[in-house]
Amino acid sequence: MTQPISSGSGGKALLVLAILEACEEEGEDLPFSAILEGLRGLGPFPGAFLDELEAKYGDMPPRVAISMMLKDPSWRDAVLEASRAYLRELLEG
Amino acid sequence: MWLARETERIVCDGDKRKYTAFYATGVYAGIATGYIVGCCLRCYYCWTGFERDFPEFFGHFYGPEEAMRRIEEAARRYGVNKARISGGEPTLCRRHLLGLLEAFQETDLRLFILETNGILFGADRSYVRAIGRFERVHVRVSLKAGTPEGFTARTGAVPEAFELPFRAIEALLDEGVSFHVAAMTDPRIMPAEERKALIERLAEIDEAVAANLEEETCDPYETTLARMAAYGVDPADFFGLGRKGPAGAGHP
Numbered sequence: 588m589t590q591p592i593s594s595g596s597g598g599k600a601l602l603v604l605a606i607l608e609a610c611e612e613e614g615e616d617l618p619f620s621a622i623l624e625g626l627r628g629l630g631p632f633p634g635a636f637l638d639e640l641e642a643k644y645g646d647m648p649p650r651v652a653i654s655m656m657l658k659d660p661s662w663r664d665a666v667l668e669a670s671r672a673y674l675r676e677l678l679e680g
Numbered sequence: 681m682w683l684a685r686e687t688e689r690i691v692c693d694g695d696k697r698k699y700t701a702f703y704a705t706g707v708y709a710g711i712a713t714g715y716i717v718g719c720c721l722r723c724y725y726c727w728t729g730f731e732r733d734f735p736e737f738f739g740h741f742y743g744p745e746e747a748m749r750r751i752e753e754a755a756r757r758y759g760v761n762k763a764r765i766s767g768g769e770p771t772l773c774r775r776h777l778l779g780l781l782e783a784f785q786e787t788d789l790r791l792f793i794l795e796t797n798g799i800l801f802g803a804d805r806s807y808v809r810a811i812g813r814f815e816r817v818h819v820r821v822s823l824k825a826g827t828p829e830g831f832t833a834r835t836g837a838v839p840e841a842f843e844l845p846f847r848a849i850e851a852l853l854d855e856g857v858s859f860h861v862a863a864m865t866d867p868r869i870m871p872a873e874e875r876k877a878l879i880e881r882l883a884e885i886d887e888a889v890a891a892n893l894e895e896e897t898c899d900p901y902e903t904t905l906a907r908m909a910a911y912g913v914d915p916a917d918f919f920g921l922g923r924k925g926p927a928g929a930g931h932p
Contacts, residue, residue, distance in 0.1 A: 607891055615894060618709040646761070647791065648708045650860040651818050653892045658858065670891035674883055677891070678876060 599665035600672075602632045603656070607673045610649045619652035620645035683837070684720035684772060684800060690735045691718035692773035698739030700731060700767070702750040704758035708793065712755035714747050716768040721797055722836035723824060724911035725869060727901040728767045744779030752787050761790040771800040774807060781814045794819045799837075801851060802844030808851040819859035821848055822896070826863075826878030830870065849885055862894035868918055869898055 609622045623637050623645065643659070644652035656662040691698040698717035705713055717731040717739040731738040742750070751763050763784065764770075770777055777794075784792050794811070798821040801808050811817060825831035828839035835841075852859045861882060865875045882890035898904065898918075905915040916922035 610892075611895070616707055616709060621709075646709075648762075648793070650820075650862075650892055650894050651791065651793070651858070654818065654858050654860045657888050657892075666888055670888040673891040674879070674887055677879060678883075 598631060598633060599636060599662065600668040601630070602626070602636055603653075603662070603665045603669035604672050605630055605632065606649070606653065607669060608676075610653070613649065615648045615650060617649070618645060619647050619649045622649050681720075681799075681803060681841075683722075684769075687718040687720055687735060687769075688772050691716075691739070691768070692776060693741050695773075695775040695779050696741040696743050697747070697773040697776040698735065699742050699747060699765075700729070700739045702747075702754045704754045704760050708762055708764075710758065710760035711762040711764055711793065712751045712758065712760055712789075713763075713767075714742075714751045714765040716765045716770065718772050719769040719797075720772060720799055720837075721769070721824065723834055723864075724907050724913065725834070725864065725866075725898045725904055726907060727899065727904050729903060732768065744776055745783045747776075748780055748783035748787065752789065755789055762793060763787075763789050763791070764793040764795060766795060769797055769799070770794055771796050771807065774800075778810055781811070781817055784817070785815060790816065792817045795822060796820070796848075797822055797824070798845030798848035799841060801848035802846070805851045805855075808848065808855050808857065812855040812857045817858070819852060819857055820894070821845055821852070821859060821861050823861060823863040823878065826870065826874040826876075826881065830874055834864075834869065846881065846885065849882070849889065853886055853889070860892050860894060861889055862896055864898070865895045866897045 605626055606622060609625060613622060620641050623641050626632055627637055644655055657666045699714050700717060701715040703713055705711060718735045719732045726732060755761065755763060781792065794817055796819060823845055824835050825842065828842040831837065831842040832839045849861060863878055864870065879890055879893065882893060900919050908915045908918060914922060
């Protein structure tokens, strides 16, 4: 897993990158909350971030949730940064 | 566009559209579904019923309010809070779809997922703008190919139509509509180089849209098997069950 990504936003971009990677594995038939639950305890992801995402988007399909995060001012920059890193994985990996 | 208009002649009547059923299913962790008739592509791996190929023979006409009432009933019966229409191309019968989304606004359902191939949205930006005024509607654009040749081989549509779903994506971005993109990138259908070209094309439009790509795989539904056989692909070979060994990549 390549992670040339900053932790400047308090690790939000790292969390979004992990979400993108998990979505690739899990597909759309699980709610976003299941993706988030799977990430708890797996990495340096602050519980407060996971709690916030679960409260806002937990019952959404994962790709829908990520689209909504892109319109959420508190997550937009993290999604953009993680997207650049994930694309590198996708195209070079 | 010819097939879209011909199909609309059969499955649309004013603001009414043909449906065959209303139910809920486990996809998207549970979603109420109106099963519609009619599509403007002919993908050889398609899973939908034979309503797609013979729309004259199937379904009954429902107005938008009645269709949404039945979708809402299905949602309540199965305890789900999302809705969609599936089994065909939802953007056919424009008056019906806009009426259906209007009726959806009156429900307490959380989300309507509009699954489209993007052809009609790409051909008419005003249609995308009309969708953008609705709350709680999320569009899922399903791409079929990364090249015009692949698009024509898989869908039966003219190669010029390949550009339309990409134009739809640009319009959805410009109009601020909530959406994501899916693509049938199953390596048995789409060669690796074509998948890469598709992702790069999406990244040129928007990196976040490309990174959030939902990659689809092909499953052996009965209708899929029949369509593959008619197309000249041996389904047993394709799904790795034939005597000739495992499935190869790059079927058209």
